[in-house]
Amino acid sequence: PDIEAAFPDRFQRDASGRLTIIDRRPLNFRSTRSESLASNVSATFPLGGAKPGTLRIAINHNLQLRNLTVIHAGLPEMDRLAGDGGGAPRHQLDVQMDGRSGPWGVNLAARWRSGYRVRRDTGRDGPEDLLISAIGTVDLRFSYALARAIRPDRDGAAPRRAIGMQFGLDIDNLF
16 A cells, blocks of 8 residues: 555555555665574585495575665655565575486475565555465476586596586475
8 A cells, every 4th residue: 555655656446445556666765784694504425336426415595684775755664674675585495406426416495585575555454464384385396317427538638528418307395
């Protein structure tokens, strides 16, 4: 309702008051302010064996501390973390694992986002608010590289890349 009041020419309603058209062109807001704390940890481990490889693990966490928007002078400040202006999750966690051994490769990507609220009315919780549950997804990918051997260059130097193809099996949103 606050955005409709600030930009009435962007919304059209029929005679009964039902919303029929929203003009979704970009808007210029008076101000936005967000603060977050991000942490990242990454490590790579060598894998031994007949065909040596590597395992890389990366963990990223983002914590939103503040996310405030003012649309127009005279309108209240919208707190997206409380649910105003579309709402926003406070936490997001990403974990990625990549492994390669010889021609075989595996990639696991897990993502989690905390639940949040989308308020109908700015500044107050209500029974018509939309509650978005926390969500986690896991994607898995296996690959096998078929590379054919290439003769060294005329000067005896090895080529930079082998020529070949790669087969992959992707499983998105495993859980």
